[in-house]
Amino acid sequence: MLLAYYWHAGGVRQFDELTGVVGPKIPASRESADWGYLWRQRGKWFAIRKDHESLIFQHGTKQWRLRNNHEFSVTRGFLRRFKIREAGQVTFTVKYLFAGAFLANIDPTYDSLDEESDDFFLYVSGMWAHWKDKDISTFLKT
Numbered sequence: 001m002l003l004a005y006y007w008h009a010g011g012v013r014q015f016d017e018l019t020g021v022v023g024p025k026i027p028a029s030r031e032s033a034d035w036g037y038l039w040r041q042r043g044k045w046f047a048i049r050k051d052h053e054s055l056i057f058q059h060g061t062k063q064w065r066l067r068n069n070h071e072f073s074v075t076r077g078f079l080r081r082f083k084i085r086e087a088g089q090v091t092f093t094v095k096y097l098f099a100g101a102f103l104a105n106i107d108p109t110y111d112s113l114d115e116e117s118d119d120f121f122l123y124v125s126g127m128w129a130h131w132k133d134k135d136i137s138t139f140l141k142t
Helices: 101-106 112-118 120-131 136-140
Strands: 002-005 012-015 022-026 036-041 044-050 055-059 062-065 070-074 079-086 089-097
Touching: 012 036, 036 120, 044 120, 055 120, 062 089, 070 120, 079 120, 101 112, 112 120
Parallel strands: 002 036
Antiparallel strands: 002 012, 012 022, 036 044, 044 055, 055 062, 070 079, 079 089
């Protein structure tokens, strides 16, 4: 499957849904890619994608087939923590440095849209909060 690298300069990459392996950048337009995004954090790849059944968050071979009992959260600040909860239990957590922290402190026009562009996990959290109670058939139309 072809997925776009979340940061616009990253282009499109081949993604193996079974292993989570991400290939090198390939010469293709983002419009030709399947719906989904890849993100590399401290040398590890993360993906948010869809199939015919649901949205899927993936890290390596570990996949979370998202249902409305999943919740994502992101702490704010320079050192952030992204968590996935399933039925109230934490099933995944990752700590990371917020790449946009310096710019956020010096740019008076830096807003929540800029922050979401700089933070894949914040994007995933916000996107899921919007889509979690909708049927996948609604999402497949997009």
